Amino acid sequence: MEPVIKVQNLTKTYYLGSKAIQVIKGVSFAVHEKEMIAVLGTSGAGKSTLLHLLGTLDTPSSGSIHINGSDMMSLGPDQLASFRNQTIGFVFQFHHLLPEFTALENVMMPALLQRVAKKEAAVTAAAILERVGLRDRMEHRPVELSGGEQQRVALARALVLRPRLLLADEPTGNLDQETGESIHELLFELNRQLGMTTVIVTHNPELAQRLGRSMVLCDGKIGNDEDGSGGQIS
Numbered sequence: 001m002e003p004v005i006k007v008q009n010l011t012k013t014y015y016l017g018s019k020a021i022q023v024i025k026g027v028s029f030a031v032h033e034k035e036m037i038a039v040l041g042t043s044g045a046g047k048s049t050l051l052h053l054l055g056t057l058d059t060p061s062s063g064s065i066h067i068n069g070s071d072m073m074s075l076g077p078d079q080l081a082s083f084r085n086q087t088i089g090f091v092f093q094f095h096h097l098l099p100e101f102t103a104l105e106n107v108m109m110p111a112l113l114q115r116v117a118k119k120e121a122a123v124t125a126a127a128i129l130e131r132v133g134l135r136d137r138m139e140h141r142p143v144e145l146s147g148g149e150q151q152r153v154a155l156a157r158a159l160v161l162r163p164r165l166l167l168a169d170e171p172t173g174n175l176d177q178e179t180g181e182s183i184h185e186l187l188f189e190l191n192r193q194l195g196m197t198t199v200i201v202t203h204n205p206e207l208a209q210r211l212g213r214s215m216v217l218c219d220g221k222i223g224n225d226e227d228g229s230g231g232q233i234s
């Protein structure tokens with residue numbers, strides 16, 4: 001079967017004035033349907049950069065990314081935006097909620113962009129907010145929520161359209177252990193129920209172990225890619 005993500009010889013170099021900063025230095029890997037994978041690595045290793053590239057929020061310097069068999073580089077901006085909204089749920093390291101909207105409205109937004117009727121979007125958004133433990137916070141705006149609550153709203157927003165692929169950048173990094181674990185349970189459940197392929201950047205070794213596959217980014221390359229059986233995937 002076609003992998004959900006296929007990355008070949010991917011590189012990303014940022015330019016600051018005359019200075020070139022090579023962040024991703026040629027990585028290749030595939031992630032298959034229903035797989036859950038942890039991306040590990042020290043601060044500055046390029047984890048968020050890689051996730052943004054996979055999420056088509058940033059463009060590679062070279063190499064290719066196929067998602068569900070489609071070459072991301074061949075899509076125009078409008079096609080890309082629509083593809084992204086329909087296929088990929090993204091939880092950012094910093095949540096990027098819309099400040100002037102309530103939690104419920106923030107979570108409804110991807111559905112409204114897909115022209116789901118407002119009432120239906122509200123019902124779906126409310127159900128997922130309840131699932132992340134925010135039943136009593138739906139009418140709060142982001143400034144009226146704690147950091148962890150904001151992160152849970154961002155997760156709910158990423159999940160509202162039940163994406164085929166979830167890309168999450170330290171989704172439970174700011175949460176207490178109990179709340180973090182309940183969010184992890186939700187991700188495992190969605191993976192089981194919907195077959196949602198999930199890539200999670202995490203510093204949490206227990207989560208990484210449970211996910212079954214861990215890929216370590218080290219100095220812009222994949223240092224290690226293991227499926228938990230002790231064998232290497234390449």
Ligand SMILES: Nc1ncnc2c1ncn2[C@@H]1O[C@H](COP(=O)(O)OP(=O)(O)OP(=O)(O)O)[C@@H](O)[C@H]1O
Nearest residue numbers: 014015016021023042043044045046047048049050
């Ligand atoms: N827009 C940019 N311009 C120049 N350099 C950048 C830019 N974005 C990121 N970098 C650099 O690229 C490197 C990788 O950044 P990235 O955010 O991917 O790291 P990370 O692995 O997610 O780290 P952390 O665990 O701290 O979140 C860092 O050294 C960073 O300074």
Ligand SMILES: [Mg+2]
Nearest residue numbers: 047048049093
């Ligand atoms: Mg990061």
